[in-house]
Amino acid sequence: MRLVSLLGCLLCITSFTYSQTVIYTQDFSNGFPSDYTQETSASDGGWNAGYASSLQSQYFPIEDQGSGQLIATNDDDCGQGCDKSNDFLKTDTIDLSSYTGTKIFLRFDKFYYDAEYQNDQEQATVEISTDGGNSWTIVKDVDGGAWARESIDISSYGGQQIRIGFRYNDRGGFLFGWAIDNILVEVPTDYDIKLDSLFAPSSHKISNNPISMDATITNNGGETITSFDINYVVDGDTTTDNISNVSIDPLSNDNFTIPSGFSPSSTGEYDVTAFPSNINGNPDQEPSNDIETANILVYDTSYQRKPLYEVFTSSTCNPCQPGNENFENIMSNYPGDAVTVKFQQDFPGNGDPYATDESVDRRQNFYGVNAVPNMQIDGGWDGNANAFTASLHENAADRPAFVKIDAEYKVWPDSQQQKVEVCYEIQSKMWGTMGSRNFTMYSKNGSRVQIKQ
The missing domain is CATH 2.60.120.200 (Jelly Rolls)
Known part of the structure; x- marks a missing residue:
C-alpha cells in the first residue's frame, strides 16, 4: 500500500491517449x-x-x-x-x-x-x-x-x-x-477496465473501523486481465492496492473487496473516489469509464431506525395482490419495527373503493410514480413490493437515525379535547456534521410546529 497525491494519480490516468x-x-x-x-x-x-x-x-x-x-x-x-x-x-x-x-x-x-x-x-x-x-x-x-x-x-x-x-x-x-x-x-483497445460500481456503506460507526469496500469491474479491453491496481481517494490522499492472480476475460466481470479498508479518524461525511490503473503493467487506455464515487457518514452514536414504507397498490392491479402478500408475510417477522402507509390508486382499472385524491396526489405529484405496484423505502427505493425482501428491511433498519421521536395521544371524553405530546431527542453532534437541517412535525389537522436548527 502506498500514499500519493491525488494530482499525481490523475496525471497517471490521463497522460496517455489511445483509440480503438x-x-x-x-x-x-x-x-x-x-x-x-x-x-x-x-x-x-x-x-x-x-x-x-x-x-x-x-x-x-x-x-x-x-x-x-x-x-x-x-x-x-x-x-x-x-x-x-x-x-x-x-x-x-x-x-x-x-x-x-x-x-x-x-x-x-x-x-x-x-x-x-x-x-x-x-x-x-x-x-x-x-x-x-x-x-x-x-x-x-x-x-x-x-x-x-x-x-x-x-x-x-x-x-x-x-x-x-x-x-x-x-x-x-x-x-x-x-x-x-x-x-x-x-x-477494442487492449487494456480497458470499466469500474461498474463501488460498494461502500452509506453510514458507519467509527468504533467498527475499518470500513470494508467492494467493487465490480468489467474488462472492456481485448486482452485477458491478470493483474491491476485499485485506487481510492479520501481527503486528497490516495491509497493503492494491487489485485493479482486473477484471470478476467474480455467482456467478463469480476467482484472483489478492496484490500485496504478505510479507517477514518473522526466522525463526519467522507467522499470516496475509486479508479483502476496499471492493467497487466500497462496504463488504462480508456480512462473515461474508470471513476466511481461513494459518500460515507461516519458516526459514534445513533438511535434505532424504524423505516417508513409507502406502498402504492390497487384492487384493479393483478400483480398488486401478490406484492401486498409478499410485503405482509415478510414484515410479520418484524412486528413494530417499521411504519407502513398504503395508498390505494385509481388505476390501471376504475373502481377501487379505497382510492382517494390524497393517495393519488402522493403517487403522482410527490413521487412521480406511473405504475403499480410500487413501494418507497424512506422515500427512495422506488421498487416493486413483489421484489421486497427481508434483507432490504434489515438494511433499511440498520441505517443510523439521529433523531428520536416519542408521541402520546390523549382524548378527554367529557370535553372531547385532544392533545398530542411529542418528545424528541437529537444527536446534536451528528446533526452539526450534516450541514443545515430542518426538523418539522405535522399534526393530522394540518397545523404544524417547525423547529429549525
Missing part, C-alpha cells in the same frame, strides 16, 4: 437509416426513430439520455392486440473482411425491461447473418434494465460480411418494448 478502431457506427441522429430494413406485423410500423419524448408511453417511459434521436419499438403504445411478435430491425452489410485474428466487439445502448405481464414475457435478441439476411444466428438474449451499454464479442465473424439484427418479441402479450442507440462495431 471503429468499423461501424450508427447514432440515429438523422432518423431511421435509409440502409436499414425491418420486418413487422405491428400496426404502428414496428421500429421507429425519434426522440425519447415522442417514442415513450405511460408504461414504457424511455429515459432521455440527452444524446438526441434513438430507435425503439413500443408495445405499450401500440395497444392491446398489437402484434409485435416479430419486430425485426436489420442493418445493412458491415464489412469485417479486413479483421481476422483480432477482437471485434459490438456495443450499443439499450433500454429494455425484459418484463412479464399477465403471464406473457417479452424477449429481445441480437442476431447476425453471414448470408445477406437469408438466415440468422442469435448471439445475445438481452437482459433487462434501465439505459445500459451492452457489449458482445463477435470476433468469430472476423473476415466475413455480416448484417446485425435486433428482434423484439412480445409473444402475443401486451407488454413494453425496446429502445436502442449508439451502435458501434470496433476493434
